[in-house]
Amino acid sequence: MPTAAAAETPVVARAGSPDPAAPLVVLLHGRGSHEREILTLADHLPSAAAYAAVRAPIAEGAGYAWFANRGIGRPVPASLRTGMTWFRRWLDAEAPATRPVLLVGFSGGAAFAGGLLLDDPSRYAGAVILYGTLPFDAGVRVTPGRLANVPVFVAQGTHDTVIPRELLDRTWNYLHDESNAALTSRRDPAGHGLTLPVVEALSAWLHTRLA
Template sequence: MGRPPDGGPDRRGRVSAAFGEPVATYRGSTDPDAPLVVLLHGRGSDEQQIAALADHLPQQLAYAAVRAPIAEGGGYAWFANRGIGRPVASSLAETTAWFRAWLDAEHAGRDVLLVGFSGGAAFAGGLLLAEPARWAGAAILLGTLPFDAGVPTGPGRLSGVPVLVAQGDADTVIPRELLDRTWTYLHDESGATLTAHRDPGGHGISAGTLAVLTAWLTATAREH
């Protein structure tokens, strides 16, 4: 676990799937007992771009930046969608199964925190809502939960689960309706142990968001 034995940054999962073998880039701690933070990039991006975020996060944690399985726009995506922030339910179910198979093969029994940005936030939210007890926590950064996409979003679904939500008031990429619905659900219905951050920024991880994420990861990992 952690980085590959040769110390190199990349490792391909051993799980066969219709999407091919997962590709992950590792950063941070090589201690196999350290909590693992899985970084999930946005639509059209890749694992290398979001792996750079780990350099600014607590180094006592281990980080795995995973490449999404669907090629799109010179990068990769976590699901087919019906519009921005609106996953096709069958596609989300397929990529969720693919991701969980990789995680079970590579990191079984390990405490895992999810950090998703934009489209990766919707995917992280899907994983979280499908199996709330499986995760040590999840950060939903500049994105929406996957409503109406085949995962439960009922009251109390995330009871006691540490969740961070961060949004920018000037974000014009994710539909405001979905951002507001995510904010309201997490605050008023989900039951999550919630940390929430808003700033005036747009669709990007601001210095303020980074500081809140750093503090949240440190505090949440300490509890596990």
């Protein structure tokens, strides 16, 4: 399996506003998926933003992954760090610090988005954690108050059998009780996949952030 460092310039699929000053929403796909799949989400989100769906750097099966795992939802710390460094090189060239950047991650992409946010909370205008866990015990700081006043949207399915329930609960509890994030959250009677009510809520949340 190639490492994140083996990849060069990320493969990026784009949608939404072509304005280079428009807020940038970075879409991060799940493990074993690819950028074109998650880009379809942009069709249901506010058109005022620029959307960049980035392909993860590690080939896995028919798709790609953001980091090597010690188990589902448990990143290998060195692999997560390598991937985040690779991503930040791209992001810092793509968007100056004055351009608002929001992260939207699904499943494995949610863990990666959470790692990026926890590593440098001030870099992002907000983050979305969809059907995934934060990367606990993976070399990023998950400390009380770490996300103070950062807008975060988290959605989970009560019937999700892909991400371990212990990690989903730990993520939920940290975001609600310890992070101090400006949190919007929902749990729905669903499995490991986006539902129309969640997409609609996400669109409304993004609209508020963009305004």
